[in-house]
Amino acid sequence: MEPDYASTLAAQFAQLEPENQMKFQVIHPRPGNEPSSYDFSPADRLVDFALQHNMKVRGHCFVWHQQVPEWLMTRVKNHEYDATAVNQILRNHIAIVAQHYSGKVWAWDVVNEAFSADGTMRSTIWYDAPGIGFAGQGTAYIEQALRWAHAADPKAELFYNDYDTEALNAKSDAIYAMAKDFHLRGVPLNGIGFQTHVNLKFDDPKALSSFVANLKRFSDLGMEIHITELDIALDDNSQPSLQAQGELYRKVTEICLQNPSCRVLQTWGFTDKYSWIPGHSKGKQGWALPFDATYQKKRAYDGMVHVLETR
Numbered sequence: 001m002e003p004d005y006a007s008t009l010a011a012q013f014a015q016l017e018p019e020n021q022m023k024f025q026v027i028h029p030r031p032g033n034e035p036s037s038y039d040f041s042p043a044d045r046l047v048d049f050a051l052q053h054n055m056k057v058r059g060h061c062f063v064w065h066q067q068v069p070e071w072l073m074t075r076v077k078n079h080e081y082d083a084t085a086v087n088q089i090l091r092n093h094i095a096i097v098a099q100h101y102s103g104k105v106w107a108w109d110v111v112n113e114a115f116s117a118d119g120t121m122r123s124t125i126w127y128d129a130p131g132i133g134f135a136g137q138g139t140a141y142i143e144q145a146l147r148w149a150h151a152a153d154p155k156a157e158l159f160y161n162d163y164d165t166e167a168l169n170a171k172s173d174a175i176y177a178m179a180k181d182f183h184l185r186g187v188p189l190n191g192i193g194f195q196t197h198v199n200l201k202f203d204d205p206k207a208l209s210s211f212v213a214n215l216k217r218f219s220d221l222g223m224e225i226h227i228t229e230l231d232i233a234l235d236d237n238s239q240p241s242l243q244a245q246g247e248l249y250r251k252v253t254e255i256c257l258q259n260p261s262c263r264v265l266q267t268w269g270f271t272d273k274y275s276w277i278p279g280h281s282k283g284k285q286g287w288a289l290p291f292d293a294t295y296q297k298k299r300a301y302d303g304m305v306h307v308l309e310t311r
C-alpha cells in the first residue's frame with residue numbers, strides 16, 4: 001500500500017471496506033468450492049491491515065449483477081447451468097466467504113442493487129431464470145441469500161445495499177416494503193445500506209428533508225442505517241465548488257448523526273487520487289472525496305469532522 005494512503009487510512013478512519021476485493025469476480029475467479037477456486041489474499045491483506053489498526057471491517061458483497069466472473073456468466077448464458085446449479089454455486093460461495101471472514105467482518109452487504117429505479121426487481125443473473133430458482137418471485141431470492149449468510153456467520157449483521165435510495169422514491173418504497181415484510185417474518189436483515197453517491201444537486205432543502213424522512217421510516221421499522229459509499233461528485237475543482245461540497249458533507253454527516261439508528265458513515269474511498277467517479281462519469285466529474293489527490297484535507301473533511309467533534 002502506498003505510504004500516504006496507508007497512513008491516512010489508519011489515522012483517519014475507524015472502518016475499512018474493500019472496494020472490489022470481496023466481490024465475486026475477484027474473490028472467486030475459478031469454478032468450484034476448493035481453496036484453489038478462491039483468491040482470498042487481496043481481501044485478506046486489507047482485513048489484516050484493518051485489524052492491525054483497530055479498524056472494523058465491513059464486507060461487500062455477495063450478490064450483485066456486476067463483477068460476476070466470466071466462468072459463471074458464460075456457463076449460464078450457454079445453458080450449462082440450471083437453477084439448481086446456480087443455487088448451489090451461490091449457496092457455497094456465501095458459505096465459504098462468510099466463514100472465511102467470520103469474526104473479522106462485522107457487517108455484510110449481502111445483496112447489492114437488486115431493484116430498478118421504478119421499484120421492480122432488476123433483471124440479473126441471480127434473479128432471472130435460471131437464477132437461483134426464484135425468478136418471478138420478487139424478493140424471495142434476496143431472502144434466500146440472507147438466510148444462507150446468516151447460517152454461515154450467525155454473528156454478522158446483514159444488509160441490503162443500494163443507490164439512489166436516499167430520498168423517498170419508487171426504489172426506496174420497494175426496499176421499505178421488503179424490509180417491513182422481512183422484519184415481520186423474521187428474515188435475518190439487520191439494516192439498509194444507502195450508498196449516497198450524490199452531487200451538489202443533493203444540497204436542496206427538499207432533497208435533504210426527503211432523505212431525513214426516508215431514513216426515519218427505516219429506523220422506525222427497527223432497521224440499522226449505514227451510509228455506505230458516500231461521495232459528492234463535482235464538475236470542477238474550483239474554490240466555490242469545494243466550499244459547496246464541504247457544506248454538503250457537513251449536512252449529510254449531521255443527518256446521519258441525528259438519527260440514532262445511523263451507525264456507519266463511510267465514504268467510497270477517501271482520496272481523489274483513487275476515486276471511482278472520474279472513470280464512472282467518463283471524465284466529466286471528479287474531486288468527490290474528503291482528501292485531494294495529494295492527500296491534503298479538503299473542506300469536505302473539515303465539514304465532516306466539525307460535526308463529529310461538536311457532538
Ligand code: XIL
Pocket residue numbers: 019020112163195229276
Ligand atoms: C465500484 C468500484 O469503486 C470500482 O473500482 C469498480 O470498477 C466498479 O465498482 N456501487 C457499489 C460499488 O456498490 O461496489 C461500486 O464500486 C460503486 C457503485
